[in-house]
Amino acid sequence: MKLIQSRDNPFFKDIVKLAGSARQRAKAGQTLLDGTHLLSAYLDAGKQPLHILLNSVALKDDEVEALLKRAVGxxxxxxxxxxxxxxxxxxxxxxxxxxxxIPQPLPADSRFALLLEDIQDPGNLGSMLRSAAAAGCDAVYLSKGCADAWSPRVLRAAMGGHFALSIYESADLISVAATLPGTVFAASLNGDAGLYDCDLEGDIAFAIGNEGAGLSQALQAAASRRFTIPMPGKVESLNAAAAAAVCLFEAVRQRR
Amino acid sequence: MKLIQSRDNPFFKDIVKLAGSARQRAKAGQTLLDGTHLLSAYLDAGKQPLHILLNSVALKDDEVEALLKRAVGxxxxxxxxxxxxxxxxxxxxxxxxxxxxIPQPLPADSRFALLLEDIQDPGNLGSMLRSAAAAGCDAVYLSKGCADAWSPRVLRAAMGGHFALSIYESADLISVAATLPGTVFAASLNGDAGLYDCDLEGDIAFAIGNEGAGLSQALQAAASRRFTIPMPGKVESLNAAAAAAVCLFEAVRQRR
Structure with missing residues (x-):
């Protein structure tokens, strides 16, 4: 196996750029999966990486050895x-x-989608992708103001959720809302209906807004319905990723 | 108003310790709320701070000025x-x-509680406290292995949820599970029932486990029931804070 020892190695320099820059990742159409769990999930999805990098500890690790046998050639x-x-x-x-x-998303004909507007915290975005994948969503659309979905932190937080979804970045959510086949439900603090009164059994999409500002008026207007999560307690809003999980799994409950 | 300019000021030195050390916060029984939102939530809960610290920018801010009028004396x-x-x-x-x-929790007679075992990420813990407060929980019990609930990061993530809850730190969750009046539901990847088949209308508590390891066998055994959140997608677990939100708001739905 080849060993790189110099910081000046051109391949290493490329990898450093990729690890640190969303722009570089988008330009190259590549990203890095950190750790055995993410690689395992990637292989489970029937994909093969371009290259694997190891340190001296990993070379002696049984779990790594078993995993590498699955990365043929x-x-x-x-x-x-x-x-x-x-x-x-x-x-x-x-x-x-x-x-x-970075996988190209499939042509859009989503039956169960998540639209995310300006989700800035990588931990929140990763948690949302993980919840969407667990709930059985097929597509997630991200506005330009979202964190980079393929950054190390988002990948880590999503625990492999990326590989079970079509992820559309820099999406124009208003035109997505207009063209999706099903009903688009917009989460709002003052919606017309409670979440539990919405019929979520057909083709649907949920739109969830920014951590501080919530959904824009424009996207609320473009949605088919505006709903509110009932909150009987003394705090009147949820963390954006918690709100997304509550919505997605109410759909899971209704669609059983 | 007094102005502190020296790093050697004894009061400032105490505050620095408090900001940086969970141990110091526990010893003093005090913590710091950072920003207008948290102070506003604290005042809304009918409490008054011990002291307010300001910088030169805040002294000229209208929102701060309005808030300070509510902090009488x-x-x-x-x-x-x-x-x-x-x-x-x-x-x-x-x-x-x-x-x-740091408020002392009320004597324990919870009707709707959350038991958290070794939740280590401050963002997750804060999100869970926020969700618990929004769902109308009255008490949250934290095992010794949880992050410090009164740290700046947890306070920030909970957005005031702390002040709507009785928070018991360093709790022995197994004896809590044994003595709570209602049914204790333990979240597990291989429970006996689906979440949506559980009757959550009476006195209940949910137990949620560590981000990586899940709930300990001992706490699962101490619970009345072990349940699983149905996940129809290709990812088989949720972020711990997302899982807590799904459980708490299924209870909200059933208890409407």
Whole structure:
């Protein structure tokens, strides 16, 4: 296996750029999966990475060894441990990074979608993608103001949810709302209906807004219905990712 | 108004300790609320802070001025802007910090409680407290392994949820589960029942486990029932805070 020891190695320099820059990821159409869990989920989805990077610890790890057997014919390179450490944000890295292509979303004919407007916190965005994948959504549309869906932090928080979804970035949510086949439900603090009074059994999409500002008036107007999550307690709003989970799983309940 | 300009000021040194140390907060029984939103929620709950700290920007702010009129007789001190900046983690601080007593939880006779085992991420813990307060829970019990509930990050993420709840820290969840009046429902990936088949209308508590490990076997055994959130998609678990929100709001739905 090839070993890279110099920070000046051109391949290493490219990888550093990819790890740190949303722009570079979009330009290259590639990102990095950090750790065995994400690579395992990626392989489970029937995909193969472009390249696997390892440190000296991973090379001696049984779990890594078993995983690598599933990555047939994928080029592998060892990075000097110090160079590897520059690429990971994990506190206890598994010593494995997979370079992968960012999947192109499938043509849009969603039956159960999530529209996210300006979700800025990577942890929230990742949690929402994870919830959407668990609930059986097929597509997630992200406005331009959302965090980069393919950043290390969002990938980590979504725990593989990315690979079960078609993810449309920089989407014009108002035209998406106009063209989706089903009913678009917009979460609002003063909607016309309670969430539990909405019929969620057909083709649907939920629109969830920014952590502080909520959904824009324009997107609320473009939606078919505006609803509110009933909150009997003394606090009148939820974290955006918590709100998304409540909505998605009320649909799961109705669609059983 | 008094102005503190020296880092050696004993009061400022105490406040720095309080901002940075869970141990110091527990010892003093005090914490800091960062920003106007948290102070407003605290005042709404009928409480008054011990002291208010301001920077030069806040002193000229109309929102702050209106808020301060509600803090009757509370001592106020201006901090030099550089000293103030050392106490806040906010990217756009409002320039106001309130020193408050950590409320003592009320005697335990909960009708709708949340038991949290070893929730380590402050953002998750804050989101859970916010969801619990919005759902109308009266009590939240935290195991020793949870993040400090009164840390700046958890307070920020909970958006005032703390002040609508009795929060029991370092709780022995197994004896709590044994003594609570109602049914204790434990979230598990392989429970005996689906969430939507559980009767959540009486006195209940939900137990939610650690982000990676889930609920301990011991706490699952101590619970009255073990249930699973149905997940029709290709991802088989949720973020812990998302799972808590789904459970709490299924109870809200059933208890309407």
């Amino acid at each position: 994928v080029p592998m390179t060892q990075l000097d441990d110090k160079l590897f450490a520059e690429l990971t944000e994990l506190k206890t890295p598994t010593g494995l990074l997979a370079l992968v292509e | 509370v001592p106020m001190t201006q901090l030099d802007d550089k000293l103030f900046a050392e106490l806040t983690e906010l990217k756009t601080p409002t320039g106001l910090l309130a020193l408050v007593e």
